[in-house]
Amino acid sequence: MQETEVNTTRRWGMGRKKVEIKKIESKSSLIVTFCKRRNGLFKKASEFCDLYDDANLAIIVLSPNQRPYSFGHPDVNTVVDQYLGDQESSERNNISCSEDTHGKNNMDCDNINEEGEGCWWERSVEDMNLEELEKFRASLETLKNNVAMRVQEERRTRVSTRDFLGGFS
Amino acid sequence: MQETEVNTTRRWGMGRKKVEIKKIESKSSLIVTFCKRRNGLFKKASEFCDLYDDANLAIIVLSPNQRPYSFGHPDVNTVVDQYLGDQESSERNNISCSEDTHGKNNMDCDNINEEGEGCWWERSVEDMNLEELEKFRASLETLKNNVAMRVQEERRTRVSTRDFLGGFS
DNA sequence: TCCTATACATAAGT
DNA sequence: ACTTATGTATAGGA
Numbered sequence: 276m277q278e279t280e281v282n283t284t285r286r287w288g289m290g291r292k293k294v295e296i297k298k299i300e301s302k303s304s305l306i307v308t309f310c311k312r313r314n315g316l317f318k319k320a321s322e323f324c325d326l327y328d329d330a331n332l333a334i335i336v337l338s339p340n341q342r343p344y345s346f347g348h349p350d351v352n353t354v355v356d357q358y359l360g361d362q363e364s365s366e367r368n369n370i371s372c373s374e375d376t377h378g379k380n381n382m383d384c385d386n387i388n389e390e391g392e393g394c395w396w397e398r399s400v401e402d403m404n405l406e407e408l409e410k411f412r413a414s415l416e417t418l419k420n421n422v423a424m425r426v427q428e429e430r431r432t433r434v435s436t437r438d439f440l441g442g443f444s
Numbered sequence: 445m446q447e448t449e450v451n452t453t454r455r456w457g458m459g460r461k462k463v464e465i466k467k468i469e470s471k472s473s474l475i476v477t478f479c480k481r482r483n484g485l486f487k488k489a490s491e492f493c494d495l496y497d498d499a500n501l502a503i504i505v506l507s508p509n510q511r512p513y514s515f516g517h518p519d520v521n522t523v524v525d526q527y528l529g530d531q532e533s534s535e536r537n538n539i540s541c542s543e544d545t546h547g548k549n550n551m552d553c554d555n556i557n558e559e560g561e562g563c564w565w566e567r568s569v570e571d572m573n574l575e576e577l578e579k580f581r582a583s584l585e586t587l588k589n590n591v592a593m594r595v596q597e598e599r600r601t602r603v604s605t606r607d608f609l610g611g612f613s
Numbered sequence: 614t615c616c617t618a619t620a621c622a623t624a625a626g627t
Numbered sequence: 628a629c630t631t632a633t634g635t636a637t638a639g640g641a
Binding site: 304308311312315318319 | 621622623625
């Protein structure tokens with residue numbers, strides 16, 4: 276608890292360090308931490324599924340050596356199929372809000388936003404109606420500029436562009 | 445810091461409880477924790493990708509109400525395709541990113557962007573064809589999550605949410 | 614939302 | 628692999 280002494284000899288590990296941003300310290304220790312963190316992530320996922328078991332979840336990890344690890348509830352393929360199924364159906368519906376939700380297309384995403392704060396990014400694009408889409412587009416215009424500016428700013432310091440762009444660029 | 449008193453009245457939260465395995469305490473608080481934990485999970489994933497960025501990772505969550513949330517690095521579809529090893533689907537979606545085992549992966553996720561300057565956000569949504577739109581949508585999904593997370597992170601320091609959202613919220 | 618106490622995760626050392 | 632100091636996530640309350 277207290278730190279009232281010897282800093283000349285650090286007998287013990289320093290606990291978790293402050294989020295280092297270095298890439299490779301050594302191949303072997305990288306692998307070790309990779310494993311640890313992968314397990315940590317899977318454990319959290321497991322806990323998550325435990326708590327909300329009507330929620331489905333899949334995690335796929337491809338190691339730097341292309342070795343696949345996965346976690347799924349109830350299982351990976353089921354979830355992936357559901358996800359892809361969603362995508363395909365929306366594709367078939369021509370992306371723009373088709374009327375698969377006749378009439379009941381209101382703003383409550385999972386009842387999550389009851390306050391005006393309800394973040395648009397919580398919502399799925401497919402669920403927006405035309406009007407909402409237009410607002411969304413306009414916001415993206417602004418967002419785009421702000422993000423671009425911010426990215427430029429960050430590049431001078433530390434954040435990689437890829438972290439933002441999610442692979443599209 | 446100290447705990448030298450009243451246990452008759454616990455003025456403060458008791459911190460994280462012991463992983464209770466109860467199912468539903470109340471619909472609303474379930475939703476709240478669902479959100480919190482989902483964000484926590486995505487944050488961990490983000491951190492993970494940050495540290496091992498040659499590792500690919502995708503998380504798909506389907507909420508109890510079947511709403512999809514996802515996180516991906518570089519993006520969900522790429523990882524899923526890699527995992528499924530489905531050549532056709534990659535070809536169909538044109539998302540296949542040639543993975544090189546070593547070195548920097550220069551993934552041209554299409555002919556959409558050639559120069560570092562001609563970013564996708566420079567383009568108008570109206571000019572995209574259906575295929576491009578679908579890819580755009582997928583990228584937005586990831587972008588959305590990544591930005592959301594980053595905003596959350598920044599909010600604790602200095603950047604106002606409004607600066608990002610450009611009036612949509 | 615925000616906050617605090619506590620449980621949990623984990624970096625480094627052994 | 629095991630340990631422990633220290634960072635992080637989060638339940639509950641305000």
